[in-house]
Amino acid sequence: MPTASPTTTDEAPRPAAPPPSPGVWAPLRPLVLRLHFYAGVFVAPFLLIAAATGFLYAGAFQVEKWVYAHELTVPAGASAIPVSEQVAAARTAYPEGTVAAVRPAPESDATTRVLLSGVKGVAATHTLAVFVDPYTGEVRGALEQYGSSGALPLRTWIDEFHRDLHLGETGRLYSEFAASWLWVIAGGGLVLWFSRRRALRRVRGTTGRRRTLGLHGTVGAWAAAGFLFLSATGLTWSTYAGAHIDELRTSLGQSTPSVAATAGGDHAGHGASAAAGSAEHGVGLDRVLAAARAEGLGDPVEIVPPADETSAYVVRQIQRSWPEKQDAVAVDPTTGEVTDVVRFDDYPVLAKLTRWGIDLHTGVLFGVVNQLLLMALASSLVLLIGWGYLMWWRRGRGGAFGRPIPRGAWQQVSPRLLVPLAAGIAVLGYFVPLLGIPLAGFLAVDAALGEIAHRRGRAGRTGATGTTETTETTEPKETPVATEAKETAET
8 A cells, every 4th residue: 555755855845935126116116106196187287288289389380371371472573672672662661660670582482571670569579570572562461470480470379378378477487387397297107107017008908997097108108208308498498497508508608609790890799689770771781681692691581780880780591490591690781791600500519409409399490290290299298188187087986086196105215215316306406496396395295294194093093982094094004015006906
């Protein structure tokens, strides 16, 4: 009769292996998740406005050509009359104000723009653009214009809505706030997406909140680079962060150069003022334009008359599409000689990057393709915001809206990582105050709410009945590191 062989030491059950070390990222990921969650919830309304108005602005370039076709275009003729005669025709029709600049027709079927400042009813930061047929001198109309891109009323209205909600300098804080946080939300989402297991990223074959999460992450991952770019370039001309960026560029010797606007001046000048003098001061517009052409300044160009008796004409190229044309010259009004030249090729690297970044952000660098890409980015941002709020809704228990991410994530981050991270955030908050100040406020409120919840929990545990417990008291018990597993189980 066979007997069971005795169990050897090798066959004895082995003790369970210790769990693998979570590493540096494990405690940090819930912290990024919590920041991404709360930033998305509170910043999303501002981003939604920026995305919607940005979409409209990108499309406004093509709509503008159609709406103002009468003012912008003319039948091509055999030869154009002198620019001075075109300006004279504009001044006859619109004698009010002074000539701020002249933009000769850049194409055979385009009109010349004579820009007038100081016109009654026109904003101080705008000019009245008078459109003149370069072949006949016929004035085809006048429209208010804004900015170096020559935005007309439709695009100007959308641009100002996108930039400041038509609230002036105070309203610009909204757009800077959105730009300051967009890169944080996009970068955090990108880190969270690629740190998830590949199986959890799938969209096909999933339903409910899992599918929404997959769509949100997939679209966000593809669009993140565009969002980071829009955030960085948007901050370059914001109120506070933009000022710090300008200071940094100046300290590095990377400021955008400009021609000396004084007659016979040198490079120490700061450029010509846009305030207009007489358009026919000294040698006149035709000779000044000829001098600029001799220096290689092709269309499109803008001629700025001297601001006073000691100033020079400034002729500068204004093409913002690729390849950029940004050369400029100063012309002595008494002799018609070029006194200063600045070439775009000689711009410092950061000055070139800033120019390209702004033009790409505004949709002019690559024309229609650029505008379509911006519209696609704006649309994806709207979708991401909608999916984000939908996921927030589906996090609720029993119909409760928006169950938050548990607190306490930062407590599990190693001090060796937390201290330099906090220092980096403090420095970043200084340079980008509309990121740093709200973030500090969020941390303070979050810490206060956590302390209140902790005290309520202690009171509930030591109460007379011993059964008092609120929703707040349950949150600290759910550790942030366990959030990932619960998220997967819920989906």
